[in-house]
Amino acid sequence: MATLTCIKLRTSLDQAKHDEEVAGFLLSNETYSDWIVIIHFYAAMHYVRHLILPHSYRLVTGAECLCDSFENLFEQKKRDKEGRHGFLNRFVRENHRAIGVKYQQLHEMSVTARYNNAQYDKRYIDISKRHLKEVKDYCLKNKS
Amino acid sequence: MTHQDCIYPKRTENNKSERFSFDLLDGLNPNEMISIDKVADLVIDSFNKGKDIGEKGQCIKVMKQLKGDVNYVIELVKNFTEEINKKNSILNSAFIRFKFPNRYQLLYAMNEDAYFDDAISEPVYEKSWKVSDESEEKGKHLEILFIPKTESLNTNSIIADGYINMY
Numbered sequence: 001m002a003t004l005t006c007i008k009l010r011t012s013l014d015q016a017k018h019d020e021e022v023a024g025f026l027l028s029n030e031t032y033s034d035w036i037v038i039i040h041f042y043a044a045m046h047y048v049r050h051l052i053l054p055h056s057y058r059l060v061t062g063a064e065c066l067c068d069s070f071e072n073l074f075e076q077k078k079r080d081k082e083g084r085h086g087f088l089n090r091f092v093r094e095n096h097r098a099i100g101v102k103y104q105q106l107h108e109m110s111v112t113a114r115y116n117n118a119q120y121d122k123r124y125i126d127i128s129k130r131h132l133k134e135v136k137d138y139c140l141k142n143k144s
Numbered sequence: 145m146t147h148q149d150c151i152y153p154k155r156t157e158n159n160k161s162e163r164f165s166f167d168l169l170d171g172l173n174p175n176e177m178i179s180i181d182k183v184a185d186l187v188i189d190s191f192n193k194g195k196d197i198g199e200k201g202q203c204i205k206v207m208k209q210l211k212g213d214v215n216y217v218i219e220l221v222k223n224f225t226e227e228i229n230k231k232n233s234i235l236n237s238a239f240i241r242f243k244f245p246n247r248y249q250l251l252y253a254m255n256e257d258a259y260f261d262d263a264i265s266e267p268v269y270e271k272s273w274k275v276s277d278e279s280e281e282k283g284k285h286l287e288i289l290f291i292p293k294t295e296s297l298n299t300n301s302i303i304a305d306g307y308i309n310m311y
Contacts, residue, residue, distance in 0.1 A: 079280070079285055080246070080247065080285060081243050081244075081245075081246075081247040081285065082247070082285065082287075086249075086287050089287075090276075093273055100269070100273075101262070101265065101266050101269045104269065104289075105259075105265075105290075107289075108289055108290060108291055109291075109292075111289075112291040112292075114301055115291060115297055115298055115299075115301045115302050116294055116296045116297055116298065117296050117298055117301075119296050127260055
C-alpha cells in the first residue's frame with residue numbers, strides 16, 4: 001500500500017522568510033549571484049502576496065467577493081493575456097505605489113539575469129537586497 | 145423519387161434574405177423539381193462559399209486591426225523614447241514582444257547608472273505606467289519593462305525570448 005506523505009503548506013509569509021534565508025545562505029558565495037537576485041525577487045513576491053491576501057472587492061452587483069488565494073485573485077482581476085508576474089507588477093503599482101518601482105525592478109533583475117549571461121556583481125546583490133528590505137518593511141508595516 | 149423528396153426551387157421572401165446572398169438558386173429553373181440531395185449539395189456549396197468569404201473577411205479585419213495596433217505601438221514607443229531621452233539620453237535600446245491578439249511587451253535597456261538612480265528612474269517608471277494605462281483605455285495591452293544596460297547584456301538572449309529589436 002502506498003504511503004501518503006503529508007506536506008505542510010507554507011503561508012506566503014513563511015515562504016518569504018524561507019526564500020530570504022536561502023538568499024542569506026547563498027550570499028557567502030558570489031558565484032551564485034544570479035540566483036541570489038532571483039531569490040530576493042521571490043522573497044519580495046511572497047511578502048507582497050502576504051500583504052494583499054485575502055483581497056476583497058465589490059462586484060457590479062454590489063456583492064462582496066473575497067479572494068483568499070493568489071490564483072483566485074489573478075483569475076478574477078487579470079487583463080486579457082496578462083501573465084502572473086505582469087499582473088502582480090500592475091496590482092502593486094495600482095494599490096501600493098510606494099513600492100511599485102522597487103518591486104518591478106526586483107522582477108526585472110530576476111527575469112533578466114539570463115540576458116546578462118547570469119553574471120551579476122556584488123553591486124546588484126546589494127541593490128536587490130536593499131529593494132527586498134524596502135518591500136518587506138512596507139508589507140509587514142501595512143499588513144492589517 | 146417521390147414527390148415528397150423534391151422541391152420547386154422557387155424564390156420566396158425568406159430565401160431572398162442575406163442568408164441566400166450567394167445565389168443558391170441561380171441557374172435553376174423555378175418550374176423544375178429538384179431532388180432533396182441536390183438541395184443538400186447546393187446548401188453545402190453555399191455554406192462553403194460563405195465560410196470562405198467569411199474567413200477571408202475576418203482575416204482582412206484582423207490584419208487591419210493588427211496593422212493599426214502595431215502602428216499605434218510604434219508611434220507610442222517613438223514618443224515615449226523621445227520624451228525620456230530629451231532630458232537625459234538613458235534609453236539605449238528597445239525590444240518588443242507580441243502576444244496575439246493585442247498584448248505587447250516592451251523592454252527597454254536603460255543606462256545602468258540611471259536605472260539604479262531613484263531620482264532618474266522613478267519618473268520614467270511613472271511615465272511608463274501612465275502610457276500603459278492610456279493604451280489600456282484604447283484596448284491595447286502594453287506592458288513596459290526596463291533592464292539595466294550592462295556590458296554583459298546579451299541581445300541574442302532577448303531575441304531568443306521572442307523579442308524584436310526595435311532600435
